[in-house]
Amino acid sequence: MRIGIIGLGDIAKKAYLPVLSEKENIELVLCTRNQETLDSLSKKYRITDTTNSVEELLKKNIDAAFVSTATDAHFEVTQKLLLNGINVYIDKPISVNFHETKEIVRLAEESGKIAMVGFNRRFIPRVKELTLHGKANLIIMQKNRFNFPGYSRRFVVEDFIHVVDTLRFLMPSNIIDLKVNFLKKEDLLEHLVIQLIGEGCTAIGIMNRNNGVTEEIIEYMTPESKFVVSGLVETTRYHNGEISLTKFGDWEPTLYKRGFYQIIDHFLDCIKQNITPNPSIDDSVITHEICEKIVQYIDSNVN
Numbered sequence: 260m261r262i263g264i265i266g267l268g269d270i271a272k273k274a275y276l277p278v279l280s281e282k283e284n285i286e287l288v289l290c291t292r293n294q295e296t297l298d299s300l301s302k303k304y305r306i307t308d309t310t311n312s313v314e315e316l317l318k319k320n321i322d323a324a325f326v327s328t329a330t331d332a333h334f335e336v337t338q339k340l341l342l343n344g345i346n347v348y349i350d351k352p353i354s355v356n357f358h359e360t361k362e363i364v365r366l367a368e369e370s371g372k373i374a375m376v377g378f379n380r381r382f383i384p385r386v387k388e389l390t391l392h393g394k395a396n397l398i399i400m401q402k403n404r405f406n407f408p409g410y411s412r413r414f415v416v417e418d419f420i421h422v423v424d425t426l427r428f429l430m431p432s433n434i435i436d437l438k439v440n441f442l443k444k445e446d447l448l449e450h451l452v453i454q455l456i457g458e459g460c461t462a463i464g465i466m467n468r469n470n471g472v473t474e475e476i477i478e479y480m481t482p483e484s485k486f487v488v489s490g491l492v493e494t495t496r497y498h499n500g501e502i503s504l505t506k507f508g509d510w511e512p513t514l515y516k517r518g519f520y521q522i523i524d525h526f527l528d529c530i531k532q533n534i535t536p537n538p539s540i541d542d543s544v545i546t547h548e549i550c551e552k553i554v555q556y557i558d559s560n561v562n
Contacts, residue, residue: 260285260527263321263345265313265336266328267291267300270350274379274519275325280304282527290316290324317343323373323530326350330417334359337374341366346373348526351424353543355416357551364544373529375536376543380425382518382525385488385505389479392486394431398462399478403470408447411557414468416550419451422464423553424546428538429479432457437549439556453553492516 262285264271279287288308291297301309310316313336316324323346326336334354340347341363353360353376367374380386389395402422409418427434436456442449450467477488484498494505507516514520529536 260323260530261288261319261321262286262527263288263290263316263319263324265290265316265324265326266332267293267296268327268329271325271327272300274514274517275327275523276300276304278514278519278523279325280306285527288316288319288321313339317345321345323347323527330355334363337363338366341370341372341374344370344372346530348375348377348523350377352376352416352420352547352550355412357547360544360547364540367540373526373533373536374540375526375529376538376540377522378421378424378428378538378543378546379518379522380421380491381428381538382521383491384507384516384518384521385492385494386425386429386477386518388494389429389477389486389488392479392484393481394460395429395479395481396460397478397480398426398429398460399465399476400426400463401465401467401474401476403465403467403472403474405470405473407468408444408449409468410446411441411443411448412554414448414466415451415554415557416547418468419464419466419553420546420550422466423453423455423549424538424543425477426455426462426464427546427549429477430455430457430460430462432460434549437552439553441557443557443561448557451553451557455549 264275287306289297289306290310292311297309324340326333326347326349328336337347337349353363400422434455434457438454440452449469453464455462475491479486487495492507496503
């Protein structure tokens with residue numbers, strides 16, 4: 260299988276290239292406009308097939324591509340790939356523009372190709388195993404950052420989208436209502452709190468971008484137990500007055516702990532077997548739609 264990687268920024272360097280370069284029966288083609296980066300990574304990973312443009316990449320007989328460009332380029336790049344019959348993995352979000360997001364979903368369905376969004380938290384072992392402990396009636400997720408307020412659309416669609424999608428994944432029922440609260444100062448969003456309400460379950464998502472520490476915590480509560488996942492890698496269980504801790508072994512690779520091995524394997528397996536990914540592109544667009552509703556609420560309620 261010939262796989263293109265388009266955009267060689269931080270996430271590609273930290274996650275996609277290290278995982279994909281280990282795989283057998285994979286031929287990688289690197290694509291970026293930055294020649295210095297292209298030369299450096301080509302040498303580091305001993306990948307000889309490289310190009311500076313998507314147009315040239317399309318001539319290289321690739322079966323699939325990982326779109327890891329800047330978010331603003333996602334739509335144009337993904338559109339070209341789908342129109343040329345290439346399976347695509349899109350690092351979240353599909354686009355910051357919801358109309359473009361819907362257009363990519365339409366193109367994916369028309370093309371009949373595999374299209375998947377990189378919601379890696381669904382594949383993180385400590386997160387995924389929460390669903391095995393019974394249906395939650397209350398879920399709280401915090402994804403906070405140190406001193407990093409941002410403009411509302413990018414705050415929500417580029418970052419908070421992980422909170423929305425993870426809560427959707429963990430909730431045992433469909434969402435029937437959405438409530439939003441936020442603090443905005445001088446055009447910058449400082450914190451955001453949402454409630455996703457389902458039948459028998461409430462999920463609360465929190466992001467404070469003017470926080471004292473960068474952290475990610477999930478609290479998953481069932482009628483009999485509470486599970487707290489800290490930093491996505493460690494779970495504390497509270498049950499009948501007892502506390503137990505689940506941790507990874509010292510030799511488990513970070514990219515396994517953070518679900519990248521698993522999500523990449525799933526995407527490639529879906530191509531080999533010609534089956535719909537989980538999450539499907541249709542499911543992922545629901546997460547994008549909720550984020551759009553949040554942005555619209557914020558924009559319409561600013562004094």
